Amino acid sequence: EFAVDVWFDDNSNAVVVGIHQHLFASDHDVSDRVYFTSKQLLERYLDEFGAFANSIGKQLGVKNFPVHMELRRKQDRILPIEVNPMRFGGWCSTADSTAMAFGFNPYVSYFKCEVPDWNSILAHKDDTVNSIVVLDNSSGIDAAKIATFDYAALEEAFERILELRRTDFMRYNVFGFLFSATRPDNMAELEHILSSDLREFITSR
Numbered sequence: 001e002f003a004v005d006v007w008f009d010d011n012s013n014a015v016v017v018g019i020h021q022h023l024f025a026s027d028h029d030v031s032d033r034v035y036f037t038s039k040q041l042l043e044r045y046l047d048e049f050g051a052f053a054n055s056i057g058k059q060l061g062v063k064n065f066p067v068h069m070e071l072r073r074k075q076d077r078i079l080p081i082e083v084n085p086m087r088f089g090g091w092c093s094t095a096d097s098t099a100m101a102f103g104f105n106p107y108v109s110y111f112k113c114e115v116p117d118w119n120s121i122l123a124h125k126d127d128t129v130n131s132i133v134v135l136d137n138s139s140g141i142d143a144a145k146i147a148t149f150d151y152a153a154l155e156e157a158f159e160r161i162l163e164l165r166r167t168d169f170m171r172y173n174v175f176g177f178l179f180s181a182t183r184p185d186n187m188a189e190l191e192h193i194l195s196s197d198l199r200e201f202i203t204s205r
Helices: 039-060 094-102 106-111 118-123 151-156 188-195
Strands: 002-008 014-023 034-037 065-074 077-084 129-136 146-149 161-166 174-182 202-204
Touching (some): 002 094, 014 039, 034 039, 034 188, 039 077, 094 174, 151 161
16 A cells, blocks of 8 residues: 655646555554555656546546546556545655655755756765655554653654654554654664554553
């Protein structure tokens, strides 16, 4: 599955400003724990997903409008799961991850109608994998019974953290959102956090 951030111009043309792949721990996993983006991902899917988004814009006549799309790619078919303007931005946003990974701001791109020059952007991008890790409480421990979450230990589990946004887990049942940069040969750190129930970072009352 993929998350694609797009805005439509005043001619209903789609402008892709980010693509992330949604990782799953198994065939039965339905969590939102890890999304990642990379140069290779954009090079492979930018034209295909851009054409799909463009077809939506042209058929519906959508103009001057941003959306976040969730797509499933099955063989050569693209199956839309969600097309939601409310998720273009906001909390734990893929747009923030795109800004960290590729050096341009998708929000500014939309508001100023600035089309990103992906050829130039990707030409200067290395093979680093940029990820969003959603630290949802998958421990099975009620938030009221949790005394602390060890953010320091979490940080040690990653080679390069770009930003860690801590949240009030008593209120939201999420410990935070982590943005990381990972070498392609160290994907094990993402695989570990993907399958973790986060109990390793939790101290109960």
